[in-house]
Amino acid sequence: MIALENVTKRYGAQTVVDDVSVRFGEEGVTALIGPNGAGKSTLFGLVGRLVRPDAGRVTVDGTDVERTPSNELAKVLAVLRQDNHVAARLTVHDLVEFGRFPHSRGRLTVHDREHIERAITYLDLEAYRNRFLDELSGGQRQRAFIAMVLAQDTEYVLLDEPLNNLDLRHMTEIMRLVRTMADELGKRVVTVLHDINFAATWSDRIVAMRDGRVVADASAREIMRPEVLAAVYDTTVDVREIDGRPVALYYG
Ligand SMILES: Nc1ncnc2c1ncn2[C@@H]1O[C@H](COP(=O)(O)OP(=O)(O)OP(=O)(O)O)[C@@H](O)[C@H]1O
Ligand SMILES: [Mg+2]
Structure with missing residues (x-):
């Protein structure tokens, strides 16, 4: 379990995470x-643990992340960052191999190699495995970073806008992969999504933040209501029922 208890983070006078408790x-x-x-x-x-709280506590499986060695944390928790800055002169294979580092410490076992191959296959990257990252399209590069996180093989996986740069097919394939990670590999995935229809279709629970606070935390069906979405986004969102599922219309 990942637990935040009364966590606050400020930058100067601005409180960006405001007394948040969520699990x-x-x-x-x-x-x-x-x-x-x-x-x-x-x-x-x-x-x-890239950001230190000004107040409150963050625990993973009961241990305060502040007191967990980085390598131990990286064995249970993987984070796909929203903005990935990495040496461009790295191949896709090198990047995915990095995902195994907390386990292998640089000495790859057969087991590590299996994870690397599985991640490359799942992310549809065989054709690009020896390409440098700066020789890829935005979506291909995004998939390479997701492959790295998958290869890390942690119980908890945090994905910050994993659908960035992806085309329609790959967006759906990533969400299907996220479901597989949860349902077949037993992982617990938390993913930031801006497309609320993707959120509603593929997740078990939706947590909504606004102004540093959690303002809604419920099932997709409860969140996908015009009044809830208006309160979260401060804009009008129409919701229709299509094939028994709520679909938000926000393109006009
Ligand atoms: N290092 C920093 N220094 C100062 N302010 C920061 C810093 N990092 C984030 N902020 C501010 O904290 C607030 C929250 O930023 P955050 O990146 O967590 O938002 P977000 O919900 O991820 O937004 P987005 O959907 O745009 O990615 C913003 O107002 C941002 O400007
Ligand atoms: Mg963000």
Whole structure:
């Protein structure tokens, strides 16, 4: 279980995560939604120990992340960051291999290699495995980073906008992969999504943030209501029922 207890993070006078208490780990797939600047990436940073809280506590399986050695945390928790800056002169295979580092410490076993191959196959990257990252399209590069996170093979997986740059087919395939990670590999995935229809279709639970606070936390059906979405995004969103599922219309 990932647990945040009364966690606050400030930058100067601005409180960007405001006394948040929330738990992740019961459901297979949780979508984290909310407007730009709501605090979603900062919340992930706090869990992944890239950001230190000003108040409160973050625990993973009962242990305070502040007291967990990085390598131990990386064996149970993987984070796909929203903005990945990495040496461009790295091949796809090298990047995915990095995902095994917490386990292998640089000495790859047969088991490590299996994870690397599985991740490359799942992300449809065989044809690009020896390409440098700066020789890929935006979507191919995004898939390479997701492959790295998959190869890390952790119980908890935090994905910050994994659908960035992806085309229609790959968006759906990534969400199907996320479901497989939860349902077949037993992982607990929390994923930031801006497309609320993807969130509603593929997740078990939706947590909505706004202004540093959790303002809604419920099933997709309960979140996909015009009044809830208006309160989260401060804009009008129409919701229709299509094939028995709520679908938000926000293209006009
Ligand atoms: N290092 C920083 N220094 C100062 N302010 C920061 C820093 N990082 C984030 N912020 C501010 O904190 C707030 C929350 O940012 P955060 O990146 O968590 O939002 P987000 O919900 O992930 O938004 P988006 O959907 O745009 O990715 C924003 O107002 C942002 O400007
Ligand atoms: Mg963000």
